[in-house]
Amino acid sequence: MKAIIRAKPWRGDKPPRKILVMRFQALGDTVITLPYVQSIKRQYPQTVLHLFTREEVSRIPKSIILFDRIFSLGGKRNAKVQFVLALLMMPLLWMQRYDAVIDLQHHRFSKIIRWLLGAKAWSVFDTNSPISAGERTRQTIEALWTWKISLDTAFTFKSIEGIDTLLYKNGYKKGHDLVVFNPAGYCVSRNWPLPYYTEFAKLWIKQNPMTQFVLLLLPSLHEKATFIQKEIGDHCINLTGKADQLEAFKIIQRSKLVISEDSGLMHMAWVQGVATIALFSSSRKDWSAPQGEWSVCLDSSDLACGPCGLEQCTFGDNRCLTRYSPSYVSNIAQQLLSHSATV
Incomplete structure (x- = not known):
């Protein structure tokens, strides 16, 4: 279009x-x-x-x-x-x-x-x-000229100092893959249940034991971070309130996978070519979905009620997100990473 x-x-x-x-x-x-x-x-x-x-x-x-x-x-x-x-x-x-x-x-x-x-x-x-x-x-x-513009994700940083220190200081284990969790949808209707995140982590660890899950949330979301950290223990690197926007951007570049609700961190992932699963509910996929073959958007556009744009689910159950089980998202993630490895 x-x-x-x-x-x-x-x-x-x-x-x-x-x-x-x-x-x-x-x-x-x-x-x-x-x-x-x-x-x-x-x-x-x-x-x-x-x-x-x-x-x-x-x-x-x-x-x-x-x-x-x-x-x-x-x-x-x-x-x-x-x-x-x-x-x-x-x-x-x-x-x-x-x-x-x-x-x-x-x-x-x-x-x-x-x-x-x-x-x-x-x-x-x-x-x-x-x-x-x-x-x-x-x-x-x-539209400015006759050039052909592509999605160029290979960014080079002027400096990456401090990232290793930040990660190791907060529990990073050498040789482990990083998966970023971002339960940061701005309203209730845009939140995948927290137990789903922790169940995903436990399923993932069974197949990929050398994995740690990074939280790069704002301080206002510390309760969510505390819940996830308590459930998955030292498999969690909790950087809530500790990483600024630039540090988050650099850490995401190092990550293997990002699972995110509709927020800025999700965009930080796909623009760097990092495998991204976006969990949309009332958000409009046609406006905000991540781009690239390394991205998947699980949204509500196939439902009669979605995307509604409401902050509270009319039915009170966030059915457009809760239907995506941890095992389903895990399978999507494995497929996405397998595809990325062959591209």
Whole structure:
């Protein structure tokens, strides 16, 4: 399916020399853009890429070898403050003389910036079509010029110092595979039952005893982490509240598998080519599902009631998720890893 992309394409025989990419949204939304932008850099290393984003989500882009320069905007999620700060940055942005702007935000604020920059070419993200955000990102970038954009997941970090120390300090056993559990769906209807996670772990350990399960949750979810850790003991590496977004991103890159509800951590996994099982319920798979052959989305689109978008299940039983048993998810994971190993 084609997204509805507004664009003024670049008409040159060669790609634009200098491009500004804009994305000001949440962490997961920003991370989604990275493998597609990296596809530009891999194919056309002479192209200069700048990123304009929020300060709160800039650490991961700053940590990888991709952008030639990153402009970080304060103001948190206050659009008015962001806009004022962006206007103050305009003289610096004008000095860059961009040939093209890729607007992956597409709101009134980014439209004004794009207009003020006066670039010869631009393309604008489609916020409404029933297509995954990743695919809409790819199509937005392709609308700028004649290049073919792929899902390039091979990120290189500028530094990985501290990750080994963090893992060993919290119980990592040398030679063990890492599987990330992420029971972090923001509302009750998006939560796979905690006993399902622990039952999955016990089933997995029987076949893969040298496995540890990593929790990278926010402090507000410490009760969930405590439950899982109590059930699986030293097979759990509990980094709840101990790992920041960049450390989580790096640890996920080292992981063999990620099982996640709909949250930013799920996007951190598939954009790095890590085998990912996404557990969706009221979430829209067509908008948010992970991409790539290494990803599977177990969702509710086949049910008459789903995806409902509700925070509380109408039936009170989260049936769109509870029907996916630990043994079923374990079989899906084994198939996914077997397929990844042959690709």
